[in-house]
Each structure stands twice: as structure tokens, then as C-alpha cells.
Amino acid sequence: MSDELTVVTVTYSPGPHLDRFLATLAHATDRPVTVIMADNGSTDGAPERAVERYPNARLxxxxxxxxxxxxxxxxxxSIDADAGDPxxxxxxxxxxxxxxxxIDLMLAxxxxxxxxxxxxxxxxxxxxSVYPSARHLPSLVRGGMHAVVGPFWRSNPWTAAYRQDRAEPSERPVGWLSGxxxxxxxxxFAQIGGFDExxxxxMEDVDLGDRLGQAGWLNVYVPSAEILHDKGHSTGRDPARNLAAHHRSTYTFxxxxxxxxxxxxLRAAMKGALAVRAGLVVRKARRNQAKGGRSW
Structure with a gap:
């Protein structure tokens, strides 16, 4: 097995975030790293500038x-066959x-x-603050109640249980991990066919974690390793559209x-409930966006 690692990131006009991603990567591992930027149509020139600045980046x-x-x-x-089968x-x-x-802490x-x-x-x-990135799989009751009442009653017990809000950070298997x-x-990853396209x-990360578990693998939370995630950069572009997409993906799952x-x-009831919820939160997002406020 090769010591070289491949890091895959998906770019879509990532702006200055991409430079910070690549600059801090040097501190994350002692191993040699190749970065593949799978570009979904960036128009800001950030991926092209990254290739010029970082010799280990490939577009x-x-x-x-x-x-x-x-x-x-x-x-x-696309990972090269001669990469040593990492x-x-x-x-x-x-x-x-x-x-x-x-990265080295996760490898350990x-x-x-x-x-x-x-x-x-x-x-x-x-x-x-710590983002609840290690969660249970969304059961019908726990996940359903989180979806229905979560936006209006943030401290509800179903959301707390689903997100494991009250669990102390510890290295442990969980239902799924943030993608x-x-x-x-x-x-x-190969055994389950990668992400469901x-x-x-x-929800692609929820689905991935679930299918890994069904195939006999574990999803392991490693809180000794830390990253910072500025997750608003993509969702903030069109929050209403993204919220609607979230609900469609939830129904698929x-x-x-x-x-x-x-x-x-049951499927019809879930579809109807998600459609109602989507309508409410999308309208709220559009109102907040018009006022210049937060959407979710």
C-alpha cells in the first residue's frame, strides 16, 4: 500500500475558501498528498489559481x-492506477x-x-462551537419529529437524541458522519458503489453511512481530530432552493x-408532510433573505 493520500474536493466557485483549504492541508498530515478538485462549473477562477499555486493540486x-x-x-x-493502491x-x-x-489522527x-x-x-x-456531525440514523419517529418540530422548537428531545447533542465527544461508532x-x-467505498448519484x-452522507453499516462497516467519530467548516458559503447563495433540495433528498432517503x-x-404521508414543511421553511427563508437576515 502507498503512503500517498488522495484528497477529493468538489468545487463550484469556492472563492477564497479553496486557498485556505489547500494552505491548511499542509498541517493536517505528514504524508504526501494529491488533491483532486472535481469542478462542477466554477466561474470565479479559484480552481485555476489553485493549480498554479499548489503543485499537488489537480483540476x-x-x-x-x-x-x-x-x-x-x-x-x-480518476485516481491513477499507479498511485500505489492507497x-x-x-x-x-x-x-x-x-x-x-x-488527517493523521483519523488515520491512527x-x-x-x-x-x-x-x-x-x-x-x-x-x-x-461544535457542529453535531456524528449522528444516529434518522428513524421514522426520531428523524420525523426532528424534521417536523426542529425548525420551531430547537431544544426538543427528538432533535437532541438524533443529533446526539448530549453525548460527550468520544471516539465511537455512530450512524452516520457529516460528508x-x-x-x-x-x-x-468501492464495495457499496460510492455515493448514490x-x-x-x-442526504448523500446519511445514505452513505447507512449503506456502509448495512455492508458490515462502521462509521467512526474521531473527535481528537478537528477541522473548521464554513458551511454557509454554498448554502447562502440560494437558501430557499437549497432547502427545497434538502426536502427532496430526505424523501428519497x-x-x-x-x-x-x-x-x-406511509410513503405518501411522508411525502405530504415533507412538502408542507418545505413550503413553510422555504417561504421563511425567502422572507429572511429579503430582509437581509439568516434563513436557517
């Missing part, structure tokens, strides 16, 4: 805005800033968890888990 144009999971899959498929790869958003040794955890198909770090928001930064065992954006014919009424 791969996807030919259009294919969505996050599809772009990652294309990049992984055991791991990193998938991360371009608005991530790497903490010191963060992977050695402790040989059945870990995905490992994820502790993620901090720009204000320094904003993942260390993936390539054998596990039906998800244009949102849930309907897959209840596929039987006799479960059709």
Missing part, C-alpha cells in the same frame, strides 16, 4: 454541475480548514478500528427505507 472538470456525490465518484474513478482517501468540502494533524483511529469504512473529525463552526470531511477506506445535494407495496400509504 478535473466534470463537464457541468453534477452534484456533490456524482462529482466525488468521478474523481475517485488504502484510504479523503473527501472534504473546499470550505474546510484543517486542524493540526487532523482507522488502525484502531479495522472495520471502519468511514471516519470523521470533530467539526467546529466559524464561531468555535463535509470523511476519511474513507477505499475497499468499503440520485442525491444532487444533501426515507422512501428507500420503506419500499414495500403495503408501505405506500
Amino acid at each position: 478535473m472538470r466534470t463537464g457541468g454541475n453534477l452534484g456533490y456525490g456524482t462529482a466525488v465518484n468521478r474523481a475517485v474513478a 488504502e484510504f482517501l479523503i473527501v472534504a468540502n473546499p470550505d474546510v480548514q484543517w486542524g493540526p494533524g487532523s 483511529a482507522a488502525a484502531r478500528w479495522p472495520r471502519a469504512g468511514a471516519l470523521g473529525p470533530l467539526i467546529r463552526d466559524p464561531d468555535g 463535509s470531511c470523511l476519511l474513507l477506506r477505499r475497499a468499503a 440520485r442525491y444532487f445535494m444533501y 426515507l422512501s428507500d427505507r420503506y419500499p414495500r407495496r403495503w408501505q405506500a400509504p
Whole structure:
């Protein structure tokens, strides 16, 4: 196995975030790193400038805005066969800033968890608070109540249980990990066929974690490794559109888990409830955007 790591990031006019991503990457691992930027149609010139500035960065144009999971899959498929068959790869958003040794700490955890198909770090928001990136899988009750009452009652017990808000940070298996930064065992990623390309954006990481678990792999949270994620850079462009996409992806995920014919009424109920919720939060987002305020 090669010590060289491949880091895949999906770019879509990432602006100054990409430079911070690449600059801090040097502090995240002692291993040699190649970065593949799967570009979904950037128009700001940031990926091109990155290639000029960082010799380890490679630009791969996807030919259009294919969505996050599809772009990652294309990049992984493009990894050179002569790269030495590395055991791991990193998938991360371009608005991530790497903490010191963060990748090496995840690699050390992977050695402790040989059945870990995905490992994820502790993620901090720009204000320094910890983002709940290691969660249970969304059950019908827990996930449903989180979806229905979460936007209006943030301290509700279903959301707290789903997000594991009250759990102390500890290295442990979880249901799924935020796709904003993942260390993936390539054998596990290949076994399940990578990301499900039906998800244009949102829920592809939930689906990935679920399918890894069904295939016998673990999703392991590694809070000793830390990154910062400025997640507002993409969602802030058109929050109403993104919220609507989130609800469509949520229905795709849930309907897959209840596929039987006799479960059709349940699927219809979920679709209706999500449509109502989407209408409410999208209207709220548009009002807040018109006022110049936060949307979600």
C-alpha cells in the first residue's frame, strides 16, 4: 500500500475558501498528498489559481454541475492506477480548514478500528462551537419529529437524541458522519458503489453511512481530530432552493427505507408532510433573505 493520500474536493466557485483549504492541508498530515478538485462549473477562477499555486493540486472538470456525490465518484474513478493502491482517501468540502494533524489522527483511529469504512473529525463552526456531525440514523419517529418540530422548537428531545447533542465527544461508532470531511477506506467505498448519484445535494452522507453499516462497516467519530467548516458559503447563495433540495433528498432517503407495496400509504404521508414543511421553511427563508437576515 502507498503512503500517498488522495484528497477529493468538489468545487463550484469556492472563492477564497479553496486557498485556505489547500494552505491548511499542509498541517493536517505528514504524508504526501494529491488533491483532486472535481469542478462542477466554477466561474470565479479559484480552481485555476489553485493549480498554479499548489503543485499537488489537480483540476478535473466534470463537464457541468453534477452534484456533490456524482462529482466525488468521478474523481475517485480518476485516481491513477499507479498511485500505489492507497488504502484510504479523503473527501472534504473546499470550505474546510484543517486542524493540526487532523488527517493523521483519523488515520491512527482507522488502525484502531479495522472495520471502519468511514471516519470523521470533530467539526467546529466559524464561531468555535461544535457542529453535531456524528449522528444516529434518522428513524421514522426520531428523524420525523426532528424534521417536523426542529425548525420551531430547537431544544426538543427528538432533535437532541438524533443529533446526539448530549453525548460527550468520544471516539465511537455512530450512524452516520457529516460528508463535509470523511476519511474513507477505499475497499468499503468501492464495495457499496460510492455515493448514490440520485442525491444532487444533501442526504448523500446519511445514505452513505447507512449503506456502509448495512455492508458490515462502521462509521467512526474521531473527535481528537478537528477541522473548521464554513458551511454557509454554498448554502447562502440560494437558501430557499437549497432547502427545497434538502426536502427532496430526505424523501428519497426515507422512501428507500420503506419500499414495500403495503408501505405506500406511509410513503405518501411522508411525502405530504415533507412538502408542507418545505413550503413553510422555504417561504421563511425567502422572507429572511429579503430582509437581509439568516434563513436557517
